[in-house]
Amino acid sequence: MNTVWIHTDAAAMSAADSHAEDMLVATCLAAAAGGDINAYYDLGVAYSTGSHGVDCDLIEAHKWFNLAAVNGHGEAQMCRADISDEMNAREIAEAQRRAREWIAATSRRAA
DSSP states (O other), rough: OOOOOOSSSGGGGGGGGGGHHHHHHHHHHHHTTTTOOHHHHHHHHHHHOOOOOOOOOHHHHHHHHHHEEEEEEHHHHHHHHHHHHHHHHHHHHHHHHHHHHHHHHHHHHHO
């Protein structure tokens, strides 16, 4: 099942939908906590573009793309590689540390 949580056509959204759009990140975070790979990817998109109520943060974007990529999301692998070109080694290491923390935290909750 390919769930698309975040729609990238923000120009087509009305002003009444802006609050709902901001809630998409919260919805994606909840889905990601349940292991939804598409939610990982969508969070990576949000953080890499600075959309849906979050600031652009390549470290966070890399973390989410990495989580999706290691779970087999092909497009996330390409996105992770693309943003890695814009990051230094310390930023990538921090993103990887955050991804490991996410895995540890969510696996503890599941146990």
